[in-house]
Structure formats: structure tokens, C-alpha cells
Amino acid sequence: xxxxxxxxxxxxxxxxxxxxxxxxxxxxxxxxxxxxxxxxxxxxxxxxxxxxxxxxxxxxxxxxxxxxxxxxxxxxxxxxxxxxxxxxxxxxxxxxxxxxxxxxxxxxxxxxxxxxxxxxxxxxxxxxxxxxxxxxxxxxxxxxxxxxxxxxxxxxxxxxxxxxxxxxxxxxxxxxxxxxxxxxxxxxxxxxxxxxxxxxxxxxxxxxxxxxxxxxxxxxxxxxxxxxxxxxxxxxxxxxxxxxxxxxxxxxxxxxxxxxxxxxxxxxxxxxxxxxxxxxxxxxxxxxxxxxx
Numbered sequence: 001x002x003x004x005x006x007x008x009x010x011x012x013x014x015x016x017x018x019x020x021x022x023x024x025x026x027x028x029x030x031x032x033x034x035x036x037x038x039x040x041x042x043x044x045x046x047x048x049x050x051x052x053x054x055x056x057x058x059x060x061x062x063x064x065x066x067x068x069x070x071x072x073x074x075x076x077x078x079x080x081x082x083x084x085x086x087x088x089x090x091x092x093x094x095x096x097x098x099x100x101x102x103x104x105x106x107x108x109x110x111x112x113x114x115x116x117x118x119x120x121x122x123x124x125x126x127x128x129x130x131x132x133x134x135x136x137x138x139x140x141x142x143x144x145x146x147x148x149x150x151x152x153x154x155x156x157x158x159x160x161x162x163x164x165x166x167x168x169x170x171x172x173x174x175x176x177x178x179x180x181x182x183x184x185x186x187x188x189x190x191x192x193x194x195x196x197x198x199x200x201x202x203x204x205x206x207x208x209x210x211x212x213x214x215x216x217x218x219x220x221x222x223x224x225x226x227x228x229x230x231x232x233x234x235x236x237x238x239x240x241x242x243x244x245x246x247x248x249x250x251x252x253x254x255x256x257x258x259x260x261x262x263x264x265x266x267x268x269x270x271x272x273x274x275x276x277x278x279x280x281x282x283x284x285x286x287x288x289x290x291x292x293x
Contacts, residue, residue, distance in 0.1 A: 003091060003157070004281065007182055011093030011279050011289025013047035014086040018095050019292070021053070021082045025074055027101040031055040032070040034082075035237070042086050050085030050092045050160060052204055052235035057081070061150060061188060061196045061265045061273040065203040065235040068243075076102045079272040087232065090158035094184040095290035096277035107189055110142035111274040114168070114187035119278060122183065122286040128166055128173040135168045135187045145194030146187060147273060150265070155182040155279065158231050181282040192271025198263035205250065206233045211258035217241055218249035222258055233262065 001009070021038040035053040042049055052065035057078050066072070074080055083096035098108045114135045121131055131152075139146040152166030164175055168187045177183075207225035220241065225234060239246055253259040267273050281287040 004180075006088045006091035007093070007279070007281060008287070008289050010047060010050075010086045010088040010091050011095070012292070013042060013045040013088070014084050014093035014095045014279070015290045015292045016045055017042045017086065018082060018084045018097060018290075021084065022097065022099050025080050025082060025099045025101075027074055027076045029074045030070070031057075031072050031074065032066040035066045038084065042084075047086040047088055050087040050094065051233040052237065054083035055080065056083070058272045059192070059267040059270050061147060061267055061275070063204055063262045063264045064201070066237065067203060068237050074101060079107065079274055081273070081275045083275070083277065085160070087158070092155050092160060092182075093279050093290050094155065094160070094277060095279060096186060096275050098274040098276065106142055107144060107191065107272065107274045110139060110144050110189040111187050111276040113142075114138040114146070114189060115185060115276040115278060118185050118187065119280055119286060119288055122177060122185075122280045122282045123284060124177055124179050124282060126177045128164065128175045128177075129171050131185070132167040132169050132171045136170055139187075139189050142189070144189045144191055147190060147196055147267070148194050149196055150186070150188050152183060152185040152277075155184055160232065177282045179282055182279065183282070184277060184279050186275060186277035188273050188275050190267050190271050190273045192267045192269035192273075195268045196265040197268050199266050201264040202261040203264060204233045204235050204262040206260045206262070207231065207258070208260045209258055211253070211256040213249070213252060213256065213258070215245070215249050215252055217245040218252045221246070221249045222253055225259065
């Protein structure tokens with residue numbers, strides 16, 4: 001398979017896994033069960049996780065990956081953001097949707113329309129700034145705000161954030177899309193302030209560099225991070241180390257600059273956030289790899 005075929009396969013697997021996750025995301029469901037089952041489904045379909053499944057609820061906008069023993073359950077009125085990433089030989093499909101057991105509402109419809117309006121613009125010659133303007137206009141049409149400091153991003157082999165960002169607001173980025181480039185487009189909408197902040201929780205990490213580590217557990221984590229996941233993110237739940245030793249080792253590695261930590265992100269005013277996301281390949285007719293035909 002060539003690169004485009006691998007992008008398409010990763011996208012197809014991600015789309016199927018996301019749809020499967022949506023069937024599990026019912027009132028009373030444990031989010032830990034959803035993450036475990038969805039990541040297992042990815043493997044069954046022939047892919048590998050490009051990052052730990054994110055299940056972020058209400059004002060939590062991103063980066064919540066359930067931990068071992070996680071007791072959080074979905075409630076009727078929760079806005080549940082399901083974010084799935086799959087790779088095939090490092091070529092990535094990244095897709096997300098928001099579900100709500102009580103039923104879809106304007107907030108969910110808004111993020112979906114933001115995405116659908118943006119996708120046709122991924123043709124050679126479009127500027128990144130054109131995308132942000134369209135997304136922001138849709139949010140205003142619904143009476144919501146886009147989340148200003150969350151963005152889409154370019155993709156390349158084994159690289160989730162490959163250099164370019166796609167802001168969900170008006171901007172002055174004049175980068176012009178070129179044929180064959182891959183992007184994850186992910187608008188976020190909220191009735192709140194339209195900004196997110198880091199929380200104290202960190203559940204996802206990425207290898208950055210080899211560094212000396214005093215604790216054996218830290219050395220074990222760093223070795224696994226590099227050999228098993230490379231430049232792609234991993235989560236605590238994937239590490240087979242006792243919790244106390246794991247936390248100590250992770251802190252040491254972050255302090256040493258060996259691991260990059262992804263803080264759980266929360267909307268600053270405490271309002272709910274909805275998300276929609278697809279992966280698209282730039283072309284005269286854009287190829288949305290994560291949309292099932």
C-alpha cells in the first residue's frame with residue numbers, strides 16, 4: 001500500500017471504531033469500558049491506536065483518557081466527546097463526535113455543521129485563514145463560540161501535530177493548502193467563554209527524548225514509551241506498573257524533559273463543549289478518510 005491507501009485504511013478503521021464507541025456511550029455506561037472495548041475493536045479491524053481514546057465530558061474539552069479503575073459513568077444530559085485515533089504504519093486517521101443520551105441539541109449540531117462547512121475547502125490554494133473564518137461564522141450563526149485555543153492540525157507519518165495548526169477562529173495564517181497534505185479538522189463549540197485551560201490532571205504523555213532516570217520504574221516507562229509508541233501519545237492505563245511507582249516515575253520523566261504531558265483541558269467558564277472531527281486529504285476533491293460511505 002502507498003501512503004494514501006494507508007491514510008484511507010486508517011481513516012476507515014477509525015470511523016468504524018468511532019461508530020462502535022457511539023453505540024456503547026449510553027446512560028450509565030462506564031467510560032473505562034468504552035475506551036477498552038473501542039481500542040480492542042481498533043486492533044480487531046487491523047489498526048493500532050494513534051493515541052489513547054479520549055472520552056471528555058461536558059466542560060472537559062479534550063485529553064481525558066480513562067485510567068485503570070475509573071468509575072466515571074455517562075449521565076443522561078452529559079455531552080460526551082468521543083475522540084478516536086488510528087494508525088496504519090504511522091499514517092493516521094483522527095476522528096471525533098459528540099453524543100448525548102438525552103438527545104442531540106443545537107450545541108452538538110453546531111460543531112457538526114462547523115466541520116461540514118470546512119471540509120469542502122480543503123482544496124489546493126485555500127488558506128488556513130479561510131477555514132477559521134468559516135468555522136467561526138457557523139458558531140455565531142448558532143449563537144455559540146468556537147474554542148479559540150483548540151485547533152485542528154496537519155498530519156504526517158507517526159506525527160499527530162506535523163507543523164501546521166487549523167484555528168477555529170479568524171486568523172492571519174496565510175499558509176496555502178497543497179495537494180496530498182493531510183489534516184485533522186476539529187471544531188469545538190461552547191456557550192461559554194470559548195477558551196480552555198489546563199487542569200491538574202494529566203493522563204496522556206508522549207516520548208520526547210532519552211534522559212537519565214534514577215528510578216527503575218521511570219526507566220521502564222521511558223523504554224516502553226520510545227519502543228512501543230515512538231512519537232505517538234500513550235496513557236497511564238497502558239502501563240503495567242503499580243500506581244504509586246508509576247506516578248513517581250512519570251513525574252521524574254516530565255521534570256527531566258523526557259516526556260511531554262498533555263493536561264486535561266477544561267472550558268474556562270465551566271460550560272459544556274461539543275466537538276466534531278474528520279481527517280481530510282487535500283485534493284481537487286477533498287478526501288475525507290474518516291467518513292464511512
